[in-house]
Every structure is written in C-alpha cells, then in structure tokens.
Amino acid sequence: MNRRMWLAAALLLAAGTVSCGGGGGGGGAGGKTTVVFWEFFPAEVIRPIVDKFEATHPGVKVDLQQLTWQGGLEKISASVAAGTAPDLCEIGSTWEAKFASSGALEDWTADVQIMLPRHRLWEAVKFDDRYFGIPWVMGTRALFYNKELFARAGLDSSKAPETWSQVLADSRKIRALGESTYGFGLQSGDRYKLFKKFMSLAWSNGGEILSPDQKRVVFDSPQNLAALKFYLSLRPYALMDRQETLDQGFKEGRIGMQVSGAWLFKTIPHDAPSLRYGVGLVPAPPGGRHASFAGAEILASFKGSRHPREALMLAQFLVAPENAAALCQAAKDVQPSAVGSEDSDYYRQRPMEQIFVRQLETAVAPPNISQWVDMEGAIEEALEEALHDKVTPEQALKNAQRKLEALLAAKGS
Amino acid sequence: MSARGGAGAGLGFWGPAFLLPWLVSFGLFGAYPLLFSLRLSFMSYNPLNAAAQKFVGLQNYVTAFHDPVFATALRNTALFALGTLPVTTTLALGLALLLERKFPMRDALRAGFFFPSVVSAVVISILFKQIYSPYGLLNSTLRGAGFSPPHWLEDPRLALPCIMVMDVWSSVGYYAVLFLAALQAVPAEIRESAVLEGASALRVFRSVLLPQLQPMLLFVLVINTIRSLQIFTEVFVMTSGGPMHSTTTAVYHLYDQAFFRFEHGYASALAYILTGIILVVSLLQARFLQFGEGTGT
Amino acid sequence: MIMARASAFRAFRISPLLLLAWAPLAWMVWLAVRVPQGEALTLGLGNFSDLLGSGPFLRYTLNSAIVAAWVVGLNLLFASLVGYALARGRFRGKRPLLFSILITLMVPRQVTMIPVYLMAARMHMIDTYPALIAPFAVDAFNIFLMRQYMQQIPPEMEDAARVDGASELRIFFQVVMPMVRPALAVMGVNTFLVNWNSFLYPLVLTNSDAMRTLPVGLALYAQGEHSVDWGHLMAGALIGTLPVLAAFLAFQKQIVEGILAGTGK
Numbered sequence: 001m002n003r004r005m006w007l008a009a010a011l012l013l014a015a016g017t018v019s020c021g022g023g024g025g026g027g028g029a030g031g032k033t034t035v036v037f038w039e040f041f042p043a044e045v046i047r048p049i050v051d052k053f054e055a056t057h058p059g060v061k062v063d064l065q066q067l068t069w070q071g072g073l074e075k076i077s078a079s080v081a082a083g084t085a086p087d088l089c090e091i092g093s094t095w096e097a098k099f100a101s102s103g104a105l106e107d108w109t110a111d112v113q114i115m116l117p118r119h120r121l122w123e124a125v126k127f128d129d130r131y132f133g134i135p136w137v138m139g140t141r142a143l144f145y146n147k148e149l150f151a152r153a154g155l156d157s158s159k160a161p162e163t164w165s166q167v168l169a170d171s172r173k174i175r176a177l178g179e180s181t182y183g184f185g186l187q188s189g190d191r192y193k194l195f196k197k198f199m200s201l202a203w204s205n206g207g208e209i210l211s212p213d214q215k216r217v218v219f220d221s222p223q224n225l226a227a228l229k230f231y232l233s234l235r236p237y238a239l240m241d242r243q244e245t246l247d248q249g250f251k252e253g254r255i256g257m258q259v260s261g262a263w264l265f266k267t268i269p270h271d272a273p274s275l276r277y278g279v280g281l282v283p284a285p286p287g288g289r290h291a292s293f294a295g296a297e298i299l300a301s302f303k304g305s306r307h308p309r310e311a312l313m314l315a316q317f318l319v320a321p322e323n324a325a326a327l328c329q330a331a332k333d334v335q336p337s338a339v340g341s342e343d344s345d346y347y348r349q350r351p352m353e354q355i356f357v358r359q360l361e362t363a364v365a366p367p368n369i370s371q372w373v374d375m376e377g378a379i380e381e382a383l384e385e386a387l388h389d390k391v392t393p394e395q396a397l398k399n400a401q402r403k404l405e406a407l408l409a410a411k412g413s
Numbered sequence: 414m415s416a417r418g419g420a421g422a423g424l425g426f427w428g429p430a431f432l433l434p435w436l437v438s439f440g441l442f443g444a445y446p447l448l449f450s451l452r453l454s455f456m457s458y459n460p461l462n463a464a465a466q467k468f469v470g471l472q473n474y475v476t477a478f479h480d481p482v483f484a485t486a487l488r489n490t491a492l493f494a495l496g497t498l499p500v501t502t503t504l505a506l507g508l509a510l511l512l513e514r515k516f517p518m519r520d521a522l523r524a525g526f527f528f529p530s531v532v533s534a535v536v537i538s539i540l541f542k543q544i545y546s547p548y549g550l551l552n553s554t555l556r557g558a559g560f561s562p563p564h565w566l567e568d569p570r571l572a573l574p575c576i577m578v579m580d581v582w583s584s585v586g587y588y589a590v591l592f593l594a595a596l597q598a599v600p601a602e603i604r605e606s607a608v609l610e611g612a613s614a615l616r617v618f619r620s621v622l623l624p625q626l627q628p629m630l631l632f633v634l635v636i637n638t639i640r641s642l643q644i645f646t647e648v649f650v651m652t653s654g655g656p657m658h659s660t661t662t663a664v665y666h667l668y669d670q671a672f673f674r675f676e677h678g679y680a681s682a683l684a685y686i687l688t689g690i691i692l693v694v695s696l697l698q699a700r701f702l703q704f705g706e707g708t709g710t
Numbered sequence: 711m712i713m714a715r716a717s718a719f720r721a722f723r724i725s726p727l728l729l730l731a732w733a734p735l736a737w738m739v740w741l742a743v744r745v746p747q748g749e750a751l752t753l754g755l756g757n758f759s760d761l762l763g764s765g766p767f768l769r770y771t772l773n774s775a776i777v778a779a780w781v782v783g784l785n786l787l788f789a790s791l792v793g794y795a796l797a798r799g800r801f802r803g804k805r806p807l808l809f810s811i812l813i814t815l816m817v818p819r820q821v822t823m824i825p826v827y828l829m830a831a832r833m834h835m836i837d838t839y840p841a842l843i844a845p846f847a848v849d850a851f852n853i854f855l856m857r858q859y860m861q862q863i864p865p866e867m868e869d870a871a872r873v874d875g876a877s878e879l880r881i882f883f884q885v886v887m888p889m890v891r892p893a894l895a896v897m898g899v900n901t902f903l904v905n906w907n908s909f910l911y912p913l914v915l916t917n918s919d920a921m922r923t924l925p926v927g928l929a930l931y932a933q934g935e936h937s938v939d940w941g942h943l944m945a946g947a948l949i950g951t952l953p954v955l956a957a958f959l960a961f962q963k964q965i966v967e968g969i970l971a972g973t974g975k
Contacts, residue, residue, distance in 0.1 A: 074672055074917055082831045446821075536951055543943070591969065643820065
C-alpha cells in the first residue's frame with residue numbers, strides 16, 4: 001500500500017513536471033519557428049532588442065549565440081563548410097566578399113530595394129550588382145587627443161588639430177615633455193588594423209587602392225606616397241605599437257594624439273575616468289578631405305537556411321533606425337547606418353560621439369572584392385617594411401602595387 | 414599456447430582485446446589523419462568553397478618552395494634553435510653541476526629551478542609580454558635607471574631574441590634535470606680516481622664528465638631542435654608572428670594558412686614538409702637512443 | 711666542519727640565481743594581487759573575484775578540469791591495458807604494432823591536426839568535450855612507459871592467479887594494476903601537466919566560450935581589447951598555474967621520472 005502510494009505520488013509529480021514544462025514550451029513545439037542568430041555584441045547589449053522582436057513577432061523565437069572576434073570567422077566558415085550555418089549572421093564587411101563570392105550567402109536584392117535610400121554603405125554588401133545582406137551598424141576611426149598634454153605643451157586644447165602639419169608640429173612639442181610621453185600613437189604592424197590607419201590618410205589625400213571599376217591597381221600614386229611620408233615623419237615623436245597598447249598609453253595620459261575607434265567611449269570612463277580628452281575628424285592635408293576607414297557590421301543569411309523569411313524579418317527589424325540606434329547607444333563602439341542619425345538627440349547631447357557619425361560621411365569602405373583579405377595583407381606588409389626602414393617609401397608602394405596586381409589578376413582562380 | 418601457463422603465457426584472446434583502445438585511437442587519430450592530410454596536400458582544398466576542391470599534384474609543394482614567408486619561418490626556426498641551444502645547454506649544465514653535490518636545502522633549490530619549466534607556455538608568454546611591453550617591468554626599470562629603452566616586441570630585430578630569452582629562462586630547469594640525472598649516472602670511482610690523480614676541477618669536467626655526458630648532450634640537442642620546429646604558443650600570444658614576420662615560425666605559418674585563410678590543402682603540404690624535417694631529426698635521435706621522445710604536446 | 715660551511719655557502723651562492731629564476735613569477739603574483747584604487751595601491755583579491763565572478767573564466771577552469779580528468783582517467787586505464795598486452799601478450803603483428811606507436815611518437819601532432827579538425831567538423835563535434843578528450847585518450851608515450859614498467863615486474867603473481875582460475879580481466883585489475891601503481895602515478899601526473907597546459911589542439915577544436923579550456927581562454931583574452939588588462943590577465947595566469955604548482959609539489963619525483971623515461975634511461 002505504502003509503496004503504491006509513493007509510486008502514484010511520483011507519477012503525479014512526473015506528470016506535473018511534464019505538463020508544466022509543456023505549458024511553457026508547448027507553443028514553441030506547436031506554432032513557433034526558431035531562428036538561429038549569431039552575432040558579436042555582448043548579450044546585455046543585444047538581448048533587449050531581440051526580446052522586443054520576440055514580443056512583436058509572437059510566432060518567431062530567436063536562438064541567440066555570441067561569437068568572438070578571435071574565433072568568429074573560423075566558426076562561421078566551419079559551419080558553412082559543414083552545412084550547419086545559422087539562419088542569420090553578423091559578418092564583418094571585410095569578410096563579406098569572401099562569403100558572397102563563394103556563393104554561400106542568400107541573395108536579398110529584391111527585398112532590400114526600398115531600404116536603399118535610407119541606409120549608408122550598401123557597397124559593403126554589393127557583389128556583382130547583387131545585394132547579399134543589409135548594412136546593420138557602422139564603425140569608423142577618428143582622432144583622439146589629450147587636452148592636458150596639449151595644455152602642458154602650450155597648445156590650444158579647445159579643439160583638435162585639423163591638418164597634417166599641425167599634427168606634426170604638435171606631436172613634436174608633446175614628445176619634448178618627457179621621456180615616456182609621446183606626441184602621437186602610431187599603429188605598427190597589427191593585422192587588419194594598420195591599413196585602416198594608413199588608408200585614412202591616403203584617402204584624405206585623394207589616394208586610392210583600385211580604380212573605380214576595380215580593374216586596375218592605383219596604389220603606387222603620388223597621393224599615397226605623400227600620405228606614407230607623412231605617416232613616417234611622425235615616427236620620431238610617436239610610440240609605435242599595437243592598437244591596444246596605444247589605447248592603454250592614451251588612457252594613461254602618455255600619448256598626445258592617436259587615431260582610434262569609438263570603443264574608447266566605453267573603456268575610458270571605466271579605466272581612466274579623470275582623463276581630459278577631445279575628439280576630432282581624421283586630420284587632412286591642405287585641400288584634402290577628412291577621410292577615414294568605414295567598416296560595417298552586415299546582417300546576412302546563408303543559403304540552406306531553413307527559415308529564410310524569418311531571418312530576413314529579424315534583419316529588417318534589427319536595422320530599423322530606432323533599434324539600430326538603441327544598439328549603438330548601448331554598445332558605443334558602432335554608429336547607426338541610417339541616414340540622418342547624427343541629428344538625433346542622443347548624438348546632439350554627446351558631441352564627441354557625434355563626431356564619429358559625422359566622420360562616417362567622408363569615410364571610405366575598402367573595395368568589396370573577394371581577394372580583399374589578401375590585398376589588405378599585402379598593403380600592410382609593404383607599410384611595415386617602410387615603417388621599419390627596410391625599404392624606402394617609394395619602394396614600399398611599388399612592392400605593394402606589384403603584389404596587388406598579382407592578386408587582382410588571380411581573380412576567379 | 415595460452416593453455417600452457419608459466420611465465421609470459423600470453424593473454425590468449427584477451428591480448429588483442431586489450432589492444433583495442435590503441436587500435437581504435439591509432440586508426441582514428443593516427444593513421445587515417447596521416448593519410449588524409451597526405452591526400453589533402455596534393456589538393457586545392459578550402460572548406461569555404463568545398464565545390465572547388467581539386468587535385469593539383471605537387472603544386473602545393475612547389476608553392477611552399479617559393480613561399481617567402483615559409484622560408485622566413487624556417488630561417489626563424491633555425492635562428493631560434495641555434496641561438497637558444499648553446500645558451501640553454503651551458504646554463505643548464507652549469508646549474509646541474511652546482512646542484513649536483515650535497516648541501517643544505519639542495520632538494521628545495523632543485524625544485525625551485527625546475528618549477529618554471531612545468532608552467533604553461535600561455536602563462537609564461539603572457540607574463541613576458543607584460544615584461545617586454547612599453548610600460549612593462551623591463552622598460553620601467555630601464556627608464557628608472559635613466560636609459561631610453563627600445564620597444565622589444567615591436568622591433569623586428571629584437572622580437573625573436575626576446576622570445577628566445579624567455580625560452581631559455583623557462584626551459585633551463587628542464588634540461589638541468591636531464592643533466593643532473595646524467596651526472597648522477599657517472600660512476601663515482603671514475604671521478605674519484607681522477608681527483609686522486611690530482612686533476613683540476615676543470616680537467617675532471619673536461620676529460621671525465623663531458624665524455625660521459627655526451628649522449629645526454631646529443632639528446633638535448635635533438636629535442637631542443639624539435640621543440641624549436643614546433644614553437645607556436647609563444648608566437649601566437651606575444652607577437653602573432655610579427656613584426657614583419659620576424660617571429661613567424663613554421664607551425665605559426667601552418668596555423669595561419671589552415672585556420673585564418675582556410676587553405677587546408679596548402680597547409681597540409683606545409684605540415685608534411687615540417688614532418689619530414691622533424692622525422693630526419695628524430696631519426697638521428699632514434700639512432701643515438703633506442704626509443705621515445707619527451708612530452709607529446 | 712669547514713666542508714659543511716663551504717656547502718652552506720654554496721646554497722647561499724646559488725640563491726641569487728634562484729631569485730632570477732623566480733623574479734618573473736613573483737612579478738606575476740604582484741601584478742595579480744595589486745589593485746589600483748585611485749592614486750593609492752592596495753593589495754587584494756579583486757582581480758580574481760572579477761575574473762571568476764563575471765567572465766567565462768570559471769567555465770574555462772571547469773572545462774580544463776573536466777577534460778584533464780577524463781584524459782588522465784582514460785590513459786590510466788587504456789594505456790595500462792595496451793602496455794600490459796604488449797608486455798605480456800604473444801601474438802602476431804606485435805612488431806607492426808610497436809612500429810605504430812613509434813611512428814606516433816615521432817610524427818608531430820600538427821600534421822594530423824587538419825584532418826582531425828575536418829573530421830570533428832563533419833561529425834558536428836567541434837566545441838564538444840569528446841573532441842577535446844578522444845584524440846588524447848590513449849597516448850603512445852604512456853603506452854610505451856607502461857610497457858617498459860610492466861616488463862620489469864615478474865609474471866609469477868599473474869600466473870599464480872591464473873592457476874587459481876582468475877579471469878584475465880580480474881588479473882589485470884586486481885593483480886597487475888596494484889603492482890604498477892608507481893608507474894601509474896608517473897603517467898598520471900605527466901599526462902595531467904601536458905593536458906592542462908595544451909594549447910594548439912583545444913584552440914582549433916573549440917570556438918565558443920562555453921567550451922574553451924583555460925590556456926585557450928587566457929590566450930584569447932590576452933588579444934584584442936583586454937591584451938593590456940594586466941591585472942586580470944595575471945590573475946587568470948595564476949589561476950591556471952596553481953593546479954600545476956599543487957601537482958608539482960605533490961609529485962615532483964614522478965614528474966622527473968616521466969621526463970627521464972623519455973631519454974631512454
């Protein structure tokens with residue numbers, strides 16, 4: 001008797017658990033579609049926006065997974081190769097062409113037509129005149145300067161230097177302040193990063209990598225040579241190191257100026273709350289424009305996704321101006337791709353962050369071509385050799401030109 | 414046979430059954446991958462574009478032969494081996510001689526010198542990255558002493574030597590242990606008779622100890638070379654192969670090709686070339702010693 | 711008397727060298743426990759609690775422990791079984807088998823890495839414990855070690871058990887294994903150290919924070935924006951070193967024995 005009662009109780013309990021569990025997830029098993037979404041933002045930044053999507057789209061559930069920049073490309077590539085790619089995925093703009101050219105991405109050309117005028121940087125997702133994704137948020141680089149060091153060196157600390165000659169002169173004065181104080185933070189050989197710093201200057205001076213039709217390499221040009229010579233001329237007054245070390249030096253108040261990213265708006269208040277600093281556009285030569293590197297986070301879907309329609313729905317929701325703005329304000333290191341964002345209240349109240357949105361107007365995206373990752377490497381290799389005086393600046397550009405031509409010719413192989 | 418009993422009866426049916434774990438493991442993680450990557454090394458194979466895989470014959474090997482980065486990587490490896498070997502060996506041997514005789518706290522001191530060599534390479538690399546960083550231990554100290562210090566890991570001439578110094582620091586204890594064992598195996602009579610004949614300490618070392626240590630010296634030479642050929646973690650953590658490939662090693666280049674660029678075919682060819690080099694070195698080792706290699710990382 | 715003083719002097723003379731050997735490690739501890747508070751510096755465990763409390767470091771540590779425990783356990787069992795069969799068994803094909811072990815010892819792991827990665831990817835095993843454990847479950851060097859040791863123990867005990875009618879499995883577990891306990895300790899601690907510190911394979915075979923081991927997690931944390939976050943990095947490094955220190959203090963003799971076993975001594 002006793003045993004039977006126990007058994008009954010256990011059965012009841014089990015049934016209860018099952019029915020309760022069923023009550024929670026039952027709808028999912030019934031009518032809900034689960035969209036697998038891989039992205040790179042921290043959960044606390046993206047989760048609220050995804051929650052909002054789920055609330056407004058009761059039929060869809062989002063399976064959110066965070067990637068890391070160190071292993072993300074590998075993970076995506078492996079999943080594409082294994083046929084287990086996510087329904088929706090965040091992709092860095094410099095990787096886009098690699099995936100698009102191998103035919104792995106879903107063609108969204110028809111679906112994005114009406115969005116074209118409302119967002120920037122569509123060239124980042126355009127490949128062979130088709131659109132393989134939507135630019136979600138953007139990132140660029142601008143000039144950070146330390147107001148205290150400027151004041152100590154007797155310089156005007158109320159605004160950022162705007163021209164190359166001003167930057168050079170200011171760097172020299174700040175370097176003279178002491179052995180461990182540097183005028184400028186100069187990016188040395190840092191993969192994926194060095195070319196962004198150099199090309200910002202080259203683009204400002206009217207230089208380019210490829211001709212507009214992407215048929216010719218135009219890297220070995222007088223404009224690029226002048227930019228490289230300016231870059232090299234900063235060396236005596238600069239700390240030459242990797243991005244993170246430069247950021248650290250800047251936060252510790254040892255570096256007068258550096259070109260860096262909006263992630264500093266997140267880390268400076270935490271690591272160096274008392275730092276007095278300002279932000280300006282990337283300096284330009286006389287008559288040049290203040291160009292910078294423009295990168296985008298792209299939302300794209302892979303062929304073979306089981307829920308392409310829901311993936312597109314989620315993507316369209318995420319890039320909607322209010323949702324993208326919410327993401328940018330929480331993440332701080334990216335800016336919205338929607339046209340007109342710089343006039344929003346948020347950026348009007350934060351002039352330094354607003355500069356990044358303004359910088360985007362003149363920022364340039366590298367060519368969207370499947371060999372880009374290798375081209376980037378070839379450019380950086382040549383720049384490094386010039387930085388370490390292994391070759392003359394003229395020779396460095398010639399070397400890069402030759403390698404880029406070989407890479408361009410290898411297209412399609 | 415197994416029914417006979419007695420010494421070494423064999424295990425009958427159970428013998429092969431006990432071997433099963435090895436057979437499975439060797440098949441799955443030894444033989445199959447070896448053959449598969451040999452096949453890959455003759456192919457153009459990129460998992461991002463599985464449709465485009467095709468046989469290319471010896472193309473990958475030809476490419477490797479003309480690959481300037483691979484040539485740099487091999488040169489860096491040779492520099493690493495040639496640079497660290499004499500220093501590590503001399504220091505380790507000296508340390509072993511110091512620690513060989515009996516004195517108070519000897520065992521604790523031996524342990525103290527040995528310990529750094531069992532610490533993870535990642536931990537040591539991070540630690541030394543700090544020490545070499547622009548505002549790290551070394552440069553703060555040098556600045557404090559009034560010097561204008563260089564940028565160790567950012568200077569193409571200094572980065573590899575910096576990693577080599579770290580390697581010497583972290584492996585001296587390991588080789589000292591080997592030399593200590595070899596020293597203790599020297600028969601006491603040989604040494605004593607030399608001392609009784611009035612030979613100087615240096616002479617005893619040169620004419621008595623050194624010949625006895627020769628096999629161990631060879632062994633150290635071989636494993637240090639193999640280890641140099643396989644250096645990866647330090648480079649991955651500290652320099653990513655830079656600046657200007659000055660710290661790119663053979664395995665780092667292989668990793669870069671396989672897992673950044675996904676050129677699995679080419680990377681497999683590099684792996685086979687590397688294996689060929691290591692096998693030659695290992696065969697030398699096997700000639701001098703009967704069997705086996707140090708740790709299997 | 712003079713001799714004793716001379717040898718005490720030797721210890722004294724060596725100590726600066728020891729200081730040199732330990733200075734970097736001491737620096738690591740110092741950076742880990744120092745907590746900047748405004749201008750003043752205080753000592754504390756803040757870096758450790760930050761690291762274990764918020765980030766994935768607890769997960770990394772746990773993963774390392776789980777993987778190491780499995781790999782050590784499986785090797786204790788399998789390498790002993792195989793070593794025993796090779797030491798005692800008489801069967802055809804023993805020579806090729808010994809050769810397969812020798813080949814495995816000589817071929818660098820990097821050459822099998824790409825196929826193992828592709829195999830794991832195809833079987834959807836990337837980022838799983840089995841992918842981190844299986845390739846190391848039966849280590850060739852451990853087999854070699856166990857075979858050497860088992861050849862040295864006399865077979866009389868096993869034969870006596872056999873006469874008593876014990877099964878081969880029973881003989882292995884109840885007669886052989888207790889006799890080779892010293893060798894098991896050597897194998898166990900060295901396998902632990904190698905696995906706890908291993909980097910390249912776990913780097914390739916994992917791609918999420920949930921599955922990364924401590925060395926991989928630490929090395930990747932040391933890249934990108936955290937690469938100069940020395941306090942937390944050193945705390946992580948120290949967390950990774952403490953189990954090694956514990957194993958070292960407890961099993962130093964066995965570690966040395968394992969190293970010497972590789973020299974053919």
